[in-house]
Amino acid sequence: MKPLTAIVFKDIVIEMRSKESISSMLMFGILVLVIFMFAFEGSGLDKSLIGAGELWVAYSFAAILGLNRSLAMELDNDCLQGLLLAPLGRGALYLGKVASNFTFMIIAEFIVLPVFFILNNLSFDQRFLAIAGISILGTLGIAAVGTILSTISANTRMKEVMLPILQIPLTVPVVIAAAEATSQILNKETPEISAWLTILAGFSIVYLVISYLVFEFAVEE
Amino acid sequence: MKVKILSILSAVTLLPALYMIFLFAPTEATQGHAQRIFYIHVPLAVIGAYGSAILLFIGSLGFLITRDLKWDRFGAVAAEMGIVFTSAQLLTAMMWAKPIWGTWYVFDSRGTLQIVLLLIFVAYFMLRSYLPDRDKRAKLCAVFGLLGMVDVPINYLSIYLFRTQHPQAVISPGGGGVEREMGYTLLMSAIAILFFYAYVFVRRLTIARVEEEVDYYTQVILANE
Numbered sequence: 001m002k003p004l005t006a007i008v009f010k011d012i013v014i015e016m017r018s019k020e021s022i023s024s025m026l027m028f029g030i031l032v033l034v035i036f037m038f039a040f041e042g043s044g045l046d047k048s049l050i051g052a053g054e055l056w057v058a059y060s061f062a063a064i065l066g067l068n069r070s071l072a073m074e075l076d077n078d079c080l081q082g083l084l085l086a087p088l089g090r091g092a093l094y095l096g097k098v099a100s101n102f103t104f105m106i107i108a109e110f111i112v113l114p115v116f117f118i119l120n121n122l123s124f125d126q127r128f129l130a131i132a133g134i135s136i137l138g139t140l141g142i143a144a145v146g147t148i149l150s151t152i153s154a155n156t157r158m159k160e161v162m163l164p165i166l167q168i169p170l171t172v173p174v175v176i177a178a179a180e181a182t183s184q185i186l187n188k189e190t191p192e193i194s195a196w197l198t199i200l201a202g203f204s205i206v207y208l209v210i211s212y213l214v215f216e217f218a219v220e221e
Numbered sequence: 222m223k224v225k226i227l228s229i230l231s232a233v234t235l236l237p238a239l240y241m242i243f244l245f246a247p248t249e250a251t252q253g254h255a256q257r258i259f260y261i262h263v264p265l266a267v268i269g270a271y272g273s274a275i276l277l278f279i280g281s282l283g284f285l286i287t288r289d290l291k292w293d294r295f296g297a298v299a300a301e302m303g304i305v306f307t308s309a310q311l312l313t314a315m316m317w318a319k320p321i322w323g324t325w326y327v328f329d330s331r332g333t334l335q336i337v338l339l340l341i342f343v344a345y346f347m348l349r350s351y352l353p354d355r356d357k358r359a360k361l362c363a364v365f366g367l368l369g370m371v372d373v374p375i376n377y378l379s380i381y382l383f384r385t386q387h388p389q390a391v392i393s394p395g396g397g398g399v400e401r402e403m404g405y406t407l408l409m410s411a412i413a414i415l416f417f418y419a420y421v422f423v424r425r426l427t428i429a430r431v432e433e434e435v436d437y438y439t440q441v442i443l444a445n446e
Contacts, residue, residue, distance in 0.1 A: 145368070148364070148368065149365070149368070152348070152361045152364060152365055153348075155352065155357060155361055156348065156351035156352055157351050157352075157353070158351055162347070162348065162351060165344050165347055165348075166344050166348065166365060168340075169337050169340040169341045169344055169369070169372075170341065170368060170369060170372050172333075172337050172372075172376055172379075173372065173375045173376050173378070173379040176379045177379050196379075199375070199378060199379045202375065203375055206371060206375065207368070207371075210367065210368065210371055211368070214285065214364050214367060214368075217285060217360050217361075217363065217364050218360075218361060218364050220360060
C-alpha cells in the first residue's frame with residue numbers, strides 16, 4: 001500500500017504546483033459541452049436524450065488529454081526511469097498511476113458535471129448523485145485502460161496522436177454502458193441499469209487485473 | 222509443401238462453393254437473390270473476423286509467455302488478415318443491407334462490434350508502424366493485442382444489450398434452422414473460406430519471415446559500409 005500512496009502523493013504535489021493536468025481537462029470538458037450546446041441548440045432535440053452522450057464525449061476526450069499530460073510529465077527529465085529504479089513492483093507502479101490519474105479525472109469531472117446540469121437546465125436532485133456515481137465507475141475503467149495505453153503510446157514516434165487511436169476503440173464498452181446508464185437516470189426510467197453498471201464494474205476489474213499483470217512488459221527497456 | 226496443399230484445397234473448394242451459392246441454393250422467398258450474400262458474409266465474419274481476433278490473442282499471449290519473435294509475426298499477420306477479412310465482411314453486410322433494410326449501415330449490436338473490432342485491428346497495425354525498434358515493437362504490440370482482444374467479449378456483451386436489428390442467428394440452438402440445400406451451401410462456403418484463409422495466412426507468415434531477414438541483412442550491410 002505504501003508505494004501506491006507515495007506515487008499518488010507525488011503526483012498530487014506536482015499537480016498542486018504546476019496545475020496543468022486538472023485545469024486542461026476541465027477547460028477541455030467544458031469546451032466540449034459548450035460546442036455541443038451550439039450544435040444542438042436549434043435542433044429541438046430532447047436534452048435528456050442527447051445529454052448522456054454529450055457528457056461522456058466530454059469526459060472521455062478530456063481523460064485522453066489528462067492521460068497524455070500524466071505520462072509526458074514522467075518522460076520529462078527521465079522521471080519514469082527513476083520510478084522504475086525505485087524498489088516497488090511494476091504492478092504497484094501501475095496501480096499508483098491509475099490511482100493518481102483517476103483522482104485528477106474525477107476532480108475535473110465533478111466540476112464539469114454541475115456545468116453540464118446548468119447548461120442543460122436540469123435540477124440538482126437525486127439524479128446528480130446517481131450520475132456522479134456512474135462517473136466514478138466509468139472513470140475507473142477509462143483510467144485502468146488509459147494508464148497502460150498511455151505508457152505504450154509514449155514509446156511511439158507520435159506520442160500524443162497514438163493514445164486516442166489506441167484508447168477510443170478499447171473504451172467503447174465503457175462509453176456505451178456509462179452513456180446508457182446516464183441516459184436512463186436522466187429520463188428517470190431505469191429498467192436495465194443494473195446490467196450496465198455490472199458491465200462498467202466488470203470492465204474495470206478485468207482491465208485492472210490484466211494491466212497489473214502485463215504492465216512490466218510495457219515499461220521494460 | 223504445406224502451402225501448396227492449402228492452395229490446391231482452397232481452389233478446389235472455392236469453385237464448387239461458388240456454384241452452390243449461385244446455382245444450387247434455392248432463392249430465398251422474401252429477400253430474393255440478395256440473400257445469397259449470406260453464404261459469403263457468415264463465414265467471413267466467423268472465420269475471418271472472429272478467427273483473426275482469436276489468432277491475434279494467441280499470438281500476443283504466446284509472445285508474452287515465450288518471448289519468441291515468431292509469435293510476434295503470428296500476431297501481426299493475424300491483425301493484417303483481420304483488417305482485410307473484417308472489411309470484406311462489413312462490405313458484404315452493406316451490400317445486403319441496402320436493398321433489404323434500405324440503409325447502408327445500422328448501429329445494431331453485431332455491426333457495431335465488427336466496426337470496433339476493425340478499429341482495434343487498425344490501431345494495432347498503426348502502433349506497429351510507429352515503433353521502429355524490433356524488440357520494443359514486439360513487446361508493446363503483444364500487450365496491446367492482448368488488451369484489445371480481451372475487449373472483444375466485453376464489447377459484445379455491452380453492445381448486445383442494445384436492441385438488435387441484425388437477423389437472429391439461424392444456425393444455432395434455438396435458431397430457426399435453414400433449408401437443407403442452404404445448409405450444405407453454407408457449409409461448403411465455410412470450408413472454402415477456411416482453406417482460403419489458412420492459405421493466405423501461411424503465405425503471409427512466410428513473407429513476414431523473409432521481410433524480417435531482409436531487414437536484418439540490410440542493417441548488417443549498412444553497418445559494414
